[in-house]
Amino acid sequence: MTDIKIDSPELGDVSSYLRDRIRTVPDWPLPGVQFRDITPLLQDPKTLRVLVDVFVHRYMDARLDLVAGIDARGFILGAIVAYELNLGFVPIRKKGKLPYQTVAEEYELEYGSATVEIHADACKRGDRVLLIDDLIATGGTMMAGRKLLERLGGVVVEGAAIVDLPELGGSRLLRDAGLPLFTVCGFDGH
Numbered sequence: 094m095t096d097i098k099i100d101s102p103e104l105g106d107v108s109s110y111l112r113d114r115i116r117t118v119p120d121w122p123l124p125g126v127q128f129r130d131i132t133p134l135l136q137d138p139k140t141l142r143v144l145v146d147v148f149v150h151r152y153m154d155a156r157l158d159l160v161a162g163i164d165a166r167g168f169i170l171g172a173i174v175a176y177e178l179n180l181g182f183v184p185i186r187k188k189g190k191l192p193y194q195t196v197a198e199e200y201e202l203e204y205g206s207a208t209v210e211i212h213a214d215a216c217k218r219g220d221r222v223l224l225i226d227d228l229i230a231t232g233g234t235m236m237a238g239r240k241l242l243e244r245l246g247g248v249v250v251e252g253a254a255i256v257d258l259p260e261l262g263g264s265r266l267l268r269d270a271g272l273p274l275f276t277v278c279g280f281d282g283h
């Protein structure tokens with residue numbers, strides 16, 4: 094008889110179950126950066142299911158109209174969560190990638206600036222939108238995504254990410270700006 098091992102996270106410990114399976118890659122893409130790599134969560138069918146279910150459970154009664162995901166890892170989780178909630182999905186992309194009429198928002202990075210864009214018809218006035226990315230560092234990307242959705246008349250019900258890097262202050266900044274925020278786990282250090 095094959096020995097089938099049954100293991101599941103302890104109830105109440107989903108956050109550390111997922112956190113323990115995020116890979117930290119030091120000095121990537123630049124020296125000094127600790128890259129929090131969520132691909133192991135996607136690769137393992139068990140963690141992918143737990144991860145998606147955390148979001149589906151949180152938002153299934155939120156009367157959402159739409160999920161927006163941020164380029165590029167926000168597309169993966171965002172699209173699955175949208176599908177599971179029986180909602181549509183819209184991408185917020187880096188400049189120059191969307192083919193149709195766009196609205197753009199520029200924001201500051203540590204060195205220089207970046208621009209994100211959304212299709213002008215991505216959401217309707219009054220749509221209740223969930224905004225998803227993989228990680229919040231300085232919060233600039235999510236803030237820009239929120240502004241784009243609001244310029245189209247959307248109501249961003251919550252920003253959501255897998256990882257928060259609280260020392261970089263982004264999550265505090267977003268909350269102070271009035272955006273409710275949900276993150277699954279946090280890491281100290283950059």
Ligand code: AMP
Nearest residue numbers: 127128129228229230231232233234283
């Ligand atoms: P920010 O705009 O500073 O909040 O940066 C968030 C965006 O940059 C997200 O789309 C992340 O995918 C990416 N990012 C920033 N820092 C990291 C990091 N340490 N590990 C993984 N992704 C990061």
